[in-house]
Amino acid sequence: MVTKISNNESEHSVHVLVRPEVAELPPYGAGQTLQQAKANRPDVEMINLSVNENPFGVSPRVTRALDESLKTSACYPDSQCRQLRQALAQQLSFPCDSLVVGNGSEDILAMLCKAFIKPGDKVLVARPTFSLHPIYANMMGADVTAVSMTANMQYDVDSWLTHISQMPDLKVLMLANPSNPVGCTLDHKSLTACVAACPEDTLIVLDEAYFEFAQDENAFADSLAILSAQSRPWIILRTFSKAYGLAGLRVGYGLVSDSQMVDYLDRVRTPYNVNSLAQTAALAVLDDPGYLQQTVDLVRQERMRLIPVLQDMGLFVAPSLANFLFIDCQRNASEVAGLLLGYGIMVKPWQEPGYEHYIRMTIGLEQQNNRFVQALAEILKDNKLKTGNL
Known part of the structure; x- marks a missing residue:
């Protein structure tokens, strides 16, 4: 009954x-x-x-790779995404143990908030912005402050610096570069200034979902160089959904300042968060410049x-x-x-x-x-x- x-x-x-x-x-x-x-x-x-x-x-190389990968779909994927992380490490000249892969970059963003934000923590985001920045932070009970763009829709660096100076206990600085939904960017000088103004224990989160479209532009900051040159903890989020054409397969990655961060993120993620087809497709499109x-x-x-x-x-x-x-x-x-x-x-x-x-x-x-x-x-x-x- x-x-x-x-x-x-x-x-x-x-x-x-x-x-x-x-x-x-x-x-x-x-x-x-x-x-x-x-x-x-x-x-x-x-x-x-x-x-x-x-x-x-989808890239033709991805289509061919997926056809072959379907044969092993009854098996669990590699929960650590080892082959994909190794390929990314080689392409980016970055330590493999400081790379994390997720079911889209927003999956890693959710893991970050679960692992590092507790109720009352101060988080600084942009307005307008990718809505999951404030949503995931608020999910964990954070005290979220949004910094508006200028009238001509550029990052208001002076306003960011003012807000940071008024938040000595700032836990997370979270922004997209290029901005989503605006498309504007922070240049080298502006990003360096914002990072340098933060307390030494602030976690810097840069969402670079549109990195590939901006990386060769003079107005775009080399975030990896800037963040690597200072001591604050940080993560750079990127994705295969946009320039790489894998939006339906959901795979993103993060470059982090310390391999210990990867360990903490592993503790809050689902065990098989990136399926085998997504891993196969990402590997194939990386090999299709x-x-x-x-x-x-x-x-x-x-x-x-x-x-x-x-x-x-x-x-x-x-x-x-x-x-x-x-x-x-x-x-x-x-x-x-x-x-x-x-x-x-x-x-x-x-x-x-x-x-x-x-x-x-x-x-x-x-x-x-x-x-x-x-x-x-x-x-x-x-x-x-x-x-x-x-």
Whole structure:
């Protein structure tokens, strides 16, 4: 006999049991997939410019490697990702025992917060930012402070330095470089100043999910050189989801200041957090530099082409060294995104307070970007939305 519990009773019992920090967390807005959007609008050719995926799809080397790897899918993967860590260590000239691999870089971010943040710890993040930075810190009961961008959507270094100076017990400094969702970056001087201002025991967390698109730019800081030259604990997070085209397989990695940190992270992660197919795919795409270069070249070329076009439409475009553009539509971004969906184009409307008139648009193939520009121009020209409607 199965005992049925009413919804009210069930909700009440769960509400009593849940940690208050969890009850107050906002849900992560992942949005719908391209397949879901196509199912909802079968009459329109859909393109997904909302989640910063690689427009070239999977590297052919990855496809071949996965075909072979499927044969051993009944076996557990290497829980330590030894082969992948060794390949990364060789490519990056970095100690293997100071590398950690996760189910996407956000998995490592969650491990960091579980291992190092306790209730009341001071954490400094950016605004706007990748939402899991404050969400995971708040999950652990941290006291999170957000530092806003400047009016022209650059990191406000003076404000960061002021906040740091007022927090002698700062536990974690957490920021993305390039920024997500803005795309702006901290240069060598600015990043060095922010790190140097922190207390000696502050954990520096740099999220470099878009590293590959910015690494050769003069305006982009060499974070590994900067952090290695000082004594504070640190971790640099990177991912295979963006430039390497493995978003669906979920694999990211972190470079850490001390192998002891890897040991602590191992204690809070799930034992087999990176599946065997993800490990195989990451190894294969690391061995395909031509695929990565093709991706980076496309993004740079299209980024340079798109920005002046959008500016000529009277729109502000935030400075970006990533594979996306953060665009001030001067209108309610959710309404703009909804109208673009009618044209078969998916973009991300930003929901963070104060930035609800911005959309984030992934840089795709040339013809996809042209469709986006044409559709946005039609929406603005037809005046379907009133400015200031936030």
